[in-house]
Amino acid sequence: MKQSLLEVKGLRVAFGDKEVVHGIDFQIDQGEKLALVGESGSGKTVTALSLLRLAQNADVTGVANFAGEEGGAARDLLALPESKLRGIRGKEIAMIFQEPMTALNALYPVGDQIAEVLELHQALSARAAHEAAVQLLADTGIPEPARRARAFPHQLSGGQRQRAMIAMALACRPRLLLADEPTTALDVTVRAQILDLLTDLQRRYGMAVLLITHDLNLVRRFADRVAVMENGHLIEHGAVATVFDAPRHPYTRKLIDSRPQRDVAPVTARQAEPVLAAKSLRVIYPVPRPGFAGWFRKGEFVAVRGADFRIAPGETLGVVGESGSGKSTLALAALGLLKHQGELDVAGRRWNAGGASDRALRRVMQVVFQDPFSSLSPRMTVEQIVGEGLTVHAPELDAAARRTRSLDVLGQVGLTEAQFPALLDRYPHEFSGGQRQRLAVARALIVDPKLLVLDEPTSALDVTIQKQVLGLLQRLQRERGLSYLLITHDVEVIRAMAHQVIVMKDGAILESGPVGQVLDAPGHPYTQKLVAAALAD
Known part of the structure; x- marks a missing residue:
């Protein structure tokens, strides 16, 4: 019989007079993988953070006994002094945070941040720690790990930042890994690599994993047991096969049934003037050259290689590919935010003409970013965030008219004052992840654009909220005649949303065409690999 590594009894978490976790019990055995699933706001992330007392301003009660090393006495994590707990964090219990852009320090290269953990807990020299950091990055599948170790977080793609976080968490070979959405930003092929990596390390070192996720396919593939949370209560738990094959609770059945559904109208204006058109589009980044030659001239990195679409x-054009394939760079170029070569026309007009011409085009095309937590200013109210575009593109409106327009568009995305009293005066942190994404959609819609660039719009959302947001986007497209440029690594989202799809790798378009043709009968080996990985997942 396996020894219990972590035993949690009566865990309660409250913020002020509002209790968000209501006396839950669970345990994790050594070498076991337990998945904690539920919608945004269910309390699953707060539960994990509370175990290491990382939930700020939280009142945490209960018991969380963590077994000592080599048969030592168990320690109650919730009762340990901060000095003792600091020695456990990162060494015996490590955590992969959900949002790497906010978890990583923007001022230091990612290699230095990983090396710092090794120097602190394993007393390695600076050189040895750096070499180990490079190897950890290589183990997580990052290409050119030595170069990426010198990169700052903003210089990495979303998937690469997530892999850097995983490398940092695994640095000291912890006995328990708290993994909060560890594959959220990863494409399907890299997700499989990371799962295989975590599984291999877990078996090799007897590491236990508490996996917090909204991805039920991930749970099926990775976990031994699953625990389901709703509104701070643990409502069902058991072996993965038992819970998935015969769920007892209606909420569990709702989660299992929440797969993206296709509900898009056929395109009737295919021959009309395109909202967005590109011909031989190229994006080139300058990069340092090694040695003496770098003093006089920089090298080039071609991020997008002659794209036509x-x-x-x-219509919805889906762009799918692995992290670093160039799909987000393509989106930024389409938005006029990156210098590019080739032709790029928006509603029949050329980008980068300068001045008022570009400003007018920005009203035609708006963007919904991948991570609403970092794309929405925490210092601005909902009224300021949603109404900001009107101050630029509709300066003739007064404050009352902007307020009315803001409430109207918020209602269109499913946020009303009946649900949220004083809605316009609230701040982003007062909303769940799915609600913040609705705010981001409202901010984009308020200037009546013709096209939305959707950069991984559902990657950070749980399955039920993902289905709701995709349904919202499908409804808005039908009602407003919107076009979408959809950037994603999720093949299922492409199936549900796209009319046309292009497949990218290393900056090049490998395959393109109608979504059914490309995904049901892929011609390129890379597309076949993506589709096969999605089916396996």
């Missing part, structure tokens, strides 16, 4: 009114 067009998006008709009311």
